[in-house]
Amino acid sequence: MIVREALPEDRPFIEEIAKLTWEGEDYLARVFDEWLKDGGFYVLEMDGKVIGTAKLTLLPGKVGWLEGLRVHPDYRGRGYGWKLHYFMLQLGERLAREGRIDALEFATxxxxRESIAMAExxxxxxxAKFFVFGTKTENFELEEPERVEPTMSDLTLGLIPVGWRFVRRSEEALKWIKLNAELYDFNGFRFLAPKEGETFTPLDVGLATLKAMLPAMAWVAMERERESFDVMLPSGVKPLLPGLKRLGLLLWxxxxxxxxLVFRKRLR
Structure with missing residues (x-):
């Protein structure tokens, strides 16, 4: 049993794990090529078969972002997830000694419960804490938004969700967002859409603004051939939960x- 860097020939194993995760909705297979190119993508191999994966992505602010921790369903409950977690911790500590990162973070x-237990x-x-809501594109009359170039003034949140990655507001984060997300404007209201995935982030949070933006979000989701999409909102929207449900946004x-939950472990 070894942990090693992922290789192109691992694709069939990764696709199998993805099909058996989240009822086949796992994004792992879709990002396989991108993650291979980016590096920091590891697999757990046993007897010639890949049974687990993990990824460390460098984010702005010297953050090592942990993601993609998966174990094949046939091998769960045997400690393999812990083995991958500890391997990634050791990798993070090495990167910290090299001065490349100051902390490890991840969202779950x-x-x-298993990821939370490992973290604690x-x-x-x-x-930080956020709400993620789901909805279907068919719930809205589609409205086409305008694609615009993001600026610092658009980054209204201190911690900005870009899909299921989170970055702190900074000039470095703005450059990263331009490479990894698209900003859309609809009648003066703006939202971020990661280039990979269908979890959108409104940059103005309120029932009226969300009501205005949802048809535009649905348009982006439909353009990506998705029948549903998610909306990530900060924890401060808790008092708005009844109103958000009336807009068609439902908690999973x-x-x-x-x-x-967004977790952080300081290394330096």
Whole structure:
């Protein structure tokens, strides 16, 4: 059993894991080529078969972002997820010694008990909380937004969700966002859409502005041939939950608390 860098010939194994994760909706297969090119993409191999994956992505602010931790369903419950987690911690510590990162971060769903347990036992702390809502494109009359170039004034949140990655507001983050996301404007209201994925971030949070933006978000999702999309909102929208439900935004699981947790472990 070894942990090694992912190779092009690992694709069939990765596609199999993706098909068996999140009812076949896992994004892992879609980002396989991009992650190979980016580096920091590792697999756990046993007897010639890839049974797990993990990725460390360098984000602005000297952050090592952990993502893509997966274990094939046939091998879960045997400690392989912990093995990958500890490997990534060691990788992060090495990058910190080299001065390339100052901290490790990752985001997880509030019901992902195993990831939360691993985080808490290895020195991670909750840095921020968000709500992620789901909805279907058919719920809205589509309205085409305008694609615009983001500027610092558009980054209205201190911690900005770009899909399921989160970056702090800075000039470096702005450059990264231009490479990894698209900014759309609809009647003066703006939202971010990652180039990979369908989790959108409104940059102005309020029931009226969200109501105005949702048809434009649905248009972007339909252009990407998706029948549904998600909306990521800061935890401060909790008082708006009843109104958000009336707009057609539904939480994946019944909860009154934020369902996305962003963890951080300082290394330097």
């Amino acid at each position: 769903y509030f019901l992902n 036992r290895t020195g991670f702390h909750v840095k 699981d019944e909860t009154e608390e934020p369902n996305v």
